[in-house]
Amino acid sequence: MAKQSIYQSEIENLEESKNFLKKSDYSKLELQMEFKKLVENYEELIDQVKIITKISDRLQKKLNKTNIALEDSNIKLADLNDQLNETIDQLTEAKIGRKAATIVMIVAIALFIVSEAFIEPIIDNMFPNNFLVGLGLKLVVAILIKPGEDFTNKYMLKKARKEQLRESQLSHNNKP
Amino acid sequence: MDNLKIEGTKQTPEIDFNSSTGILSISGRSIPENTFEFFNPVLLWLDEFSSIAPEKVIAKINLEYFNTSSSKYILEILKRLRIILKDGKDILVEWYYEEDDEEMMETGEDYEDVSGLPFEIISIDDE
Numbered sequence: 597m598a599k600q601s602i603y604q605s606e607i608e609n610l611e612e613s614k615n616f617l618k619k620s621d622y623s624k625l626e627l628q629m630e631f632k633k634l635v636e637n638y639e640e641l642i643d644q645v646k647i648i649t650k651i652s653d654r655l656q657k658k659l660n661k662t663n664i665a666l667e668d669s670n671i672k673l674a675d676l677n678d679q680l681n682e683t684i685d686q687l688t689e690a691k692i693g694r695k696a697a698t699i700v701m702i703v704a705i706a707l708f709i710v711s712e713a714f715i716e717p718i719i720d721n722m723f724p725n726n727f728l729v730g731l732g733l734k735l736v737v738a739i740l741i742k743p744g745e746d747f748t749n750k751y752m753l754k755k756a757r758k759e760q761l762r763e764s765q766l767s768h769n770n771k772p
Numbered sequence: 773m774d775n776l777k778i779e780g781t782k783q784t785p786e787i788d789f790n791s792s793t794g795i796l797s798i799s800g801r802s803i804p805e806n807t808f809e810f811f812n813p814v815l816l817w818l819d820e821f822s823s824i825a826p827e828k829v830i831a832k833i834n835l836e837y838f839n840t841s842s843s844k845y846i847l848e849i850l851k852r853l854r855i856i857l858k859d860g861k862d863i864l865v866e867w868y869y870e871e872d873d874e875e876m877m878e879t880g881e882d883y884e885d886v887s888g889l890p891f892e893i894i895s896i897d898d899e
Contacts, residue, residue: 601808602807602808602841602844602845603844643886644844644847647843647847647882647883647886648840648843648844648847650882651840651843651879651882652840652843654875654878654879655837655838655839655840655843655875655879657875658837658873658875658876659837
């Protein structure tokens with residue numbers, strides 16, 4: 597019959613032996629029989645302890661191996677994640693760089709058209725014989741193209757990173 | 773006699789004991805919070821089964837991992853199979869382990885030594 601606890605059978609065997617000891621009189625044969633039973637139970641218990649300890653140690657080793665493999669996988673996963681983030685950053689930067697260059701180019705063309713159509717005639721009226729003023733204005737616009745592109749690029753990158761951070765925080769908060 | 777069927781969970785193994793075919797399967801992981809609560813019905817079933825067991829009984833044990841108290845209960849299960857063997861029935865324990873799981877293979881060998889039951893240690897391919 598199944599017992600109430602994992603070592604119930606062994607506890608019961610011990611109790612039986614203790615009860616035997618409490619008896620005031622017993623024959624030599626009874627004593628021999630009880631001692632034999634006790635030795636057998638003890639032997640079985642030692643065998644069990646030996647095997648359980650051995651198996652337990654071995655399975656602990658298996659657990660340790662699994663933990664080490666898991667740690668290695670986590671490190672590899674973290675490396676891959678870093679590489680992925682780096683690639684995503686590079687792609688985002690390239691995309692934003694192209695967008696910034698387009699915006700600055702459109703602004704430069706618009707400024708050129710505005711300067712040709714509206715500002716140039718005014719300058720010609722104000723300085724009739726000095727073409728250098730008009731040329732200087734165009735030169736200023738040309739010089740401002742590169743810093744303008746850098747500024748736009750930085751601004752858009754900052755905005756994109758803020759957006760990325762917000763999204764990652766949102767997805768982190770939504771995890772169960 | 774009813775068959776014994778217990779669905780496996782992340783912490784307890786699947787038990788599928790068939791009294792008429794004599795095929796007793798244990799598979800999965802055995803780390804129950806209360807091992808007595810889990811294994812007591814299994815041992816009670818085996819106590820009853822020992823008196824009506826068919827001529828051939830095959831115990832298929834395919835465990836991925838088990839804790840120390842489960843290892844004691846596996847011994848108890850094997851002890852009951854030993855009683856059936858002593859009654860003159862044909863018993864075979866099929867101990868399954870994954871190909872690269874050296875620890876589980878050796879554990880099967882230890883149980884074979886201590887139980888005195890005929891064992892077949894069978895390697896299964898990792899998927």
